Amino acid sequence: MxxxxxxxxxxxxxxxxxxxxxxxxxxxxxxxxxxAETSLVEYHRTIEAGDTLWGVVGQVATDKVDMCKLTWQVMKDNKIEDPGNLQPGAVIVIRVKEARAL
CATH class of the missing domain: 1.20.5 (Single alpha-helices involved in coiled-coils or other helix-helix interfaces)
Known part of the structure; x- marks a missing residue:
């Protein structure tokens, strides 16, 4: 069986x-x-007196972006060694993923 x-x-x-x-x-x-390819949008921001890197990046970032990672990436892309010593008149480039149109 x-x-x-x-x-x-x-x-x-x-x-x-x-x-x-x-x-x-x-x-x-x-x-x-x-x-997978992602589209990046490039923003150019001019630093003004009293601006912080976090504040400038926050103007561009959406609520779905990790601000710590984006700020680190902006520092790396723009070769910023001391984010507390931004010079007024300097132009920084911020690259973020393109927001999907609804």
Missing amino acids: KKPLLQRIKWTKIGAILCIALAAGAIGYGYYRDT
Whole structure:
């Protein structure tokens, strides 16, 4: 007499196959997400007396943007070493993802 179907199934093999499939899917999604092109909009802002980098970046950022990351990226893009010593008249470039039109 044969064993019941649930006892004949090799559950460890099925589990291993599912884990491999999930891992491959996660790797594929991560690759797709990192290579997907995003449109960047470039804003040019002139620093005025009393401006802070955080304030200038905040004028451009939307509520979906991580301000810390964007401020760090602006510092990197504009080669700003001391954000507390912005010179009036300096022009900084702020690149943000294009907001999707509704």
